[in-house]
Amino acid sequence: MQLTDLTMLELxxxxxxxxxxxxxxxxxxxxxxxxxxxxxxxxxxxxxxxxLVAARASDARRKAGNPASPLDGVPVGLKDIFLTEGxxxxxxxxxxxGFVPPYDATVVRLLKEAGLPLVGKLNMDEFAMxxxxxxxxxxxxxxxxxxxxTPGGSSGGSSAAVAxxxxxxxxxxxxxxxxxxxxxxxxxxxxKPTYGRVSRFxxxxxxxxxxxPGPMTRTVGDTAALxxxxxxxxxxxxxxxxxxxxxxxxxxxxxxxxxxxxxPREYFIEGMDPEVExxxxxxxxEYERLGATxxxxxxxxxxxxxxxxxxxxxxxxxSNLARYDGIRYGQRAKDARxxxxxxxxxxxxxxxxxxxxxxxxxxxxxxxxxxxxxxxxAQKVRTxxxxxxTKVFKDVDAVLSPTSPVPAFKLxxxxxxxxxxxxxxxxxxxxxxxxxxxxxxxxxxxxxGLPVGLQVLGRPFDEARLLRIARAYxxxxxFFLRPAPLRG
Amino acid sequence: MPVSDxxxxxxxxxxAQLLTQSKIFCGCSTAFGAEPxxxxxxxCLGMPGVLPVLNQRVVEFAVRTGLALECTVKKTSVWSxxxxxxxxxxxxxxxxxxxxxxxxxxxxxxxxPQGEKVIRVRRIHMEEDAGKNVHDASGGQSLVDLNRAxxxxxxxxxxxxxxxxxxxxxxxxxxxxxxxxxxxxxxxxEEGSFRCDANVSVMPKGSSTxxxxxxxxxxxxxxxxxxxxxxxxxxxxxVIESGGKVDQETRLWDVNKGVTRSMRSKEEAxxxxxxxxxxxxxxxxxxxAIDAAAKALPELPRAKLTRFTSQYGLPAYDARILTAExxxxxxxxxxxxxxxxxxxxxxxFLGELMRLLKEEGTPLSALRFTPAQLAELLGxxxxxxxxxxxxxxxxxxxxxxxxxxxxxxxxxxxxxxxDTGAIEAVVDDILAKNAGEVEKYRAGKKQVFGFFVGQVMRxxxxxxxxxxxxxxxxxxLGD
Ligand SMILES: [Zn+2]
Numbered sequence: 006m007q008l009t010d011l012t013m014l015e016l017x018x019x020x021x022x023x024x025x026x027x028x029x030x031x032x033x034x035x036x037x038x039x040x041x042x043x044x045x046x047x048x049x050x051x052x053x054x055x056x057l058v059a060a061r062a063s064d065a066r067r068k069a070g071n072p073a074s075p076l077d078g079v080p081v082g083l084k085d086i087f088l089t090e091g092x093x094x095x096x097x098x099x100x101x102x103g104f105v106p107p108y109d110a111t112v113v114r115l116l117k118e119a120g121l122p123l124v125g126k127l128n129m130d131e132f133a134m135x136x137x138x139x140x141x142x143x144x145x146x147x148x149x150x151x152x153x154x155t156p157g158g159s160s161g162g163s164s165a166a167v168a169x170x171x172x173x174x175x176x177x178x179x180x181x182x183x184x185x186x187x188x189x190x191x192x193x194x195x196x197k198p199t200y201g202r203v204s205r206f207x208x209x210x211x212x213x214x215x216x217x218p219g220p221m222t223r224t225v226g227d228t229a230a231l232x233x234x235x236x237x238x239x240x241x242x243x244x245x246x247x248x249x250x251x252x253x254x255x256x257x258x259x260x261x262x263x264x265x266x267x268x269p270r271e272y273f274i275e276g277m278d279p280e281v282e283x284x285x286x287x288x289x290x291e292y293e294r295l296g297a298t299x300x301x302x303x304x305x306x307x308x309x310x311x312x313x314x315x316x317x318x319x320x321x322x323x324s325n326l327a328r329y330d331g332i333r334y335g336q337r338a339k340d341a342r343x344x345x346x347x348x349x350x351x352x353x354x355x356x357x358x359x360x361x362x363x364x365x366x367x368x369x370x371x372x373x374x375x376x377x378x379x380x381x382x383a384q385k386v387r388t389x390x391x392x393x394x395t396k397v398f399k400d401v402d403a404v405l406s407p408t409s410p411v412p413a414f415k416l417x418x419x420x421x422x423x424x425x426x427x428x429x430x431x432x433x434x435x436x437x438x439x440x441x442x443x444x445x446x447x448x449x450x451x452x453x454g455l456p457v458g459l460q461v462l463g464r465p466f467d468e469a470r471l472l473r474i475a476r477a478y479x480x481x482x483x484f485f486l487r488p489a490p491l492r493g
Numbered sequence: 494m495p496v497s498d499x500x501x502x503x504x505x506x507x508x509a510q511l512l513t514q515s516k517i518f519c520g521c522s523t524a525f526g527a528e529p530x531x532x533x534x535x536x537c538l539g540m541p542g543v544l545p546v547l548n549q550r551v552v553e554f555a556v557r558t559g560l561a562l563e564c565t566v567k568k569t570s571v572w573s574x575x576x577x578x579x580x581x582x583x584x585x586x587x588x589x590x591x592x593x594x595x596x597x598x599x600x601x602x603x604x605x606p607q608g609e610k611v612i613r614v615r616r617i618h619m620e621e622d623a624g625k626n627v628h629d630a631s632g633g634q635s636l637v638d639l640n641r642a643x644x645x646x647x648x649x650x651x652x653x654x655x656x657x658x659x660x661x662x663x664x665x666x667x668x669x670x671x672x673x674x675x676x677x678x679x680x681x682x683e684e685g686s687f688r689c690d691a692n693v694s695v696m697p698k699g700s701s702t703x704x705x706x707x708x709x710x711x712x713x714x715x716x717x718x719x720x721x722x723x724x725x726x727x728x729x730x731x732v733i734e735s736g737g738k739v740d741q742e743t744r745l746w747d748v749n750k751g752v753t754r755s756m757r758s759k760e761e762a763x764x765x766x767x768x769x770x771x772x773x774x775x776x777x778x779x780x781x782a783i784d785a786a787a788k789a790l791p792e793l794p795r796a797k798l799t800r801f802t803s804q805y806g807l808p809a810y811d812a813r814i815l816t817a818e819x820x821x822x823x824x825x826x827x828x829x830x831x832x833x834x835x836x837x838x839x840x841x842f843l844g845e846l847m848r849l850l851k852e853e854g855t856p857l858s859a860l861r862f863t864p865a866q867l868a869e870l871l872g873x874x875x876x877x878x879x880x881x882x883x884x885x886x887x888x889x890x891x892x893x894x895x896x897x898x899x900x901x902x903x904x905x906x907x908x909x910x911x912d913t914g915a916i917e918a919v920v921d922d923i924l925a926k927n928a929g930e931v932e933k934y935r936a937g938k939k940q941v942f943g944f945f946v947g948q949v950m951r952x953x954x955x956x957x958x959x960x961x962x963x964x965x966x967x968x969x970l971g972d
Binding site (some may be wrong): 210 | 533535538540541542543544545546547574578583584585636639697764766768771773774872968
């Protein structure tokens with residue numbers, strides 16, 4: 006057994022007992038990255054120096070009996086969407102190549118204050134736009150369970166790094182499923198918190214009303230522990246909720262006996278992978294055995310979620326990405342003559358095709374004469390989708406569904422078919438539209454050995470219950486113990 | 494038809510920088526004149542990942558202004574993004590308020606030759622200012638200074654209720670007075686902290702359908718506002734008279750040529766793609782906050798003017814000057830509390846005090862004497878302790894040194910002689926020395942009286958109480 010096979014909580018226990026140092030754990034990660042990342046390509050940048058400095062500082066605190074947090078010294082990775090002071094941050098885009106932020110994102114600051122060495126920046130779809138990591142301008146990340154396949158997206162670097170045990174945990178962001186879908190495709194746990202639960206300050210914005218950062222780890226317990234460090238009100242984010250943070254680990258082993266779990270009929274659809282459906286149905290039976298009551302529920306506006314999402318998210322993105330104009334930072338077209346040419350060439354060269362597609366979609370949806378028909382109507386449908394959930398949560402404690410309709414697909418398979426790529430998020434994005442917390446927990450493998458994820462959706466700020474429900478299932482299985490084969 | 498057959502229709506959009514210490518969505522200073530890009534941070538530079546946090550003072554100022562302009566203050570208003578590309582706009586959008594502004598349906602009263610006129614205020618909204626592009630002519634480069642980016646602005650939009658350039662100027666002056674009185678804006682047109690655009694159209698007199706309007710920009714003085722509107726009215730009339738049609742467009746006032754010229758046609762107008770700002774929740778203003786702002790509202794220029802004429806019995810001319818600026822009005826009232834004759838006090842204010850303030854370039858706040866001391870000086874003049882002329886010197890000395898009037902009068906020996914015996918002795922002496930002139934006077938040559946007064950005053954080095962000197966001379970000369 007290698008050090009990197011430990012979960013975050015197991016490592017934290019060893020650090021607390023003095024059985025291992027943070028420097029050893031960090032060096033183990035760095036060594037593992039050297040070994041496997043040439044195959045996985047999860048990292049865009051490894052900050053060896055920064056991580057080791059933080060690890061030694063953590064060891065000094067531990068030695069002095071003064072740890073900064075329960076996870077003090079546990080090395081983690083960050084999706085390259087989180088601003089890190091002094092460490093290049095690109096959001097997977099050419100246009101931000103060479104951009105070194107002057108400040109830390111709030112969650113980065115919180116992790117630093119909690120003593121976690123930050124090992125490096127993880128690959129992602131460009132500006133988080135994608136479901137396979139293939140829109141990254143820099144490299145192709147491979148799924149550790151089958152290197153010819155995608156690790157999911159947009160937080161695919163994070164899911165791959167955690168699955169390949171290059172880091173003990175990571176942070177991702179989720180706008181329409183970008184934490185949960187990659188977690189499902191890599192046998193890892195991913196949680197998208199309630200909108201406003203975790204600060205967005207210092208996170209490169211894709212769609213402001215949908216974006217939410219969250220933990221990606223190997224176990225439910227690790228996710229609870231990592232969420233504990235970042236879930237808090239941030240006065241620098243006006244959409245951050247002033248809600249008290251509960252102890253996410255306190256009730257983790259509470260089980261599901263007596264809980265009512267909704268099974269929405271709209272989430273079991275024609276065309277979904279039969280093995281995925283079988284795994285999820287088996288998980289549902291497991292919950293019944295564990296004492297929960299399954300309730301057939303309906304979320305009737307689910308069929309409009311995809312269209313709604315692909316109006317609202319691109320609309321916000323078209324505005325959020327306007328700042329990348331080559332004037333103040335990032336890349337600038339050097340040979341442009343005049344202002345219009347400077348803008349046009351900088352953005353033409355700096356953005357990839359998927360980003361351009363969404364900027365155009367969003368610009369169109371907000372244009373005079375089209376706003377009412379598209380953006381405004383999408384906002385109305387969004388309200389209906391939210392109300393669907395509000396009604397259902399009067400009757401049930403949580404909703405269960407597949408996270409992704411299919412297991413990890415082949416790299417290159419859907420690159421030229423954006424619509425089928427967009428369908429990958431069909432089960433995850435209603436949760437973002439409704440601002441609810443959602444989690445993906447491993448629930449088995451296909452015959453080909455590809456991971457399947459179970460999605461748990463809950464009421465606003467009910468993360469603790471989601472974790473408890475996921476943990477009840479995880480306790481009965483050992484999926485998380487299995488190492489990814491790292492074969493193609 | 495001649496110009497006089499056309500009715501101009503004018504509306505103004507005022508942009509007022511708010512006098513907050515920090516910017517609207519970050520903690521950077523709003524101070525004017527700093528080294529370029531000194532007053533900036535990741536938020537106002539539009540760095541990736543930054544989020545706006547609303548400065549509550551901006552809301553207070555907006556509510557205060559809304560109440561002063563008799564607006565409805567909305568309990569819920571919404572922030573929007575106005576999207577366009579320009580180097581001085583770091584995020585590629587301006588955070589502003591669009592379809593749900595904080596204040597609506599207000600009014601401002603102005604004076605016209607026909608009497609008072611109500612100009613309706615359509616809306617007031619808050620927004621962030623942009624930075625400044627600096628074009629370096631020699632190097633062929635453009636530089637961007639973002640010190641001003643994120644400075645809070647109020648945009649105050651009138652209904653098209655103004656009917657000529659003079660009304661527009663009156664409205665803008667009255668608006669400036671209100672904003673400066675409220676302490677929300679410094680009213681500086683030249684530095685651009687108080688700016689205005691004008692929407693101008695013309696229609697045949699008697700018509701109720703407005704003509705096509707043009708928006709005029711670059712109006713950074715009252716004079717330019719008047720000139721630009723007058724030029725634009727005659728231009729539009731000429732276009733119509735020659736059988737043409739006025740195009741809706743944005744026109745720039747060319748200061749040097751004294752003309753407006755087309756800057757942007759309707760077709761070239763931006764599609765700003767407004768949508769609600771997802772980074773800021775809707776703004777809620779509580780009833781309690783509105784009530785508190787209403788209670789704290791100062792007396793406004795117009796109300797003060799009216800009160801100065803009624804309470805102090807001052808002529809409108811005096812009242813207007815005294816109430817033009819709040820500190821002067823406040824100082825006048827403080828003095829009036831110690832001195833009953835308001836008109837006499839006003840004369841001293843309009844004459845000596847304002848002359849001194851102007852000459853010395855001293856702001857009222859730096860005045861070195863108290864209202865009670867000014868009242869004491871005026872009392873001394875009334876009593877004849879000091880002559881009116883010498884009183885002016887005393888005031889000048891108080892202004893420069895802050896010494897008490899009694900001390901100055903004593904030190905400089907400016908006290909007037911009001912001792913009848915002493916004056917009588919001098920009068921007797923002068924009359925005795927000028928027996929010939931006395932003869933002439935008594936023979937009817939009354940003009941000689943002035944000569945006697947002059948002689949007495951000269952003998953007394955100007956300190957004789959003029960009333961007593963007059964009385965005694967007349968008595969001795971047998972009148
Ligand atoms: Zn700033």
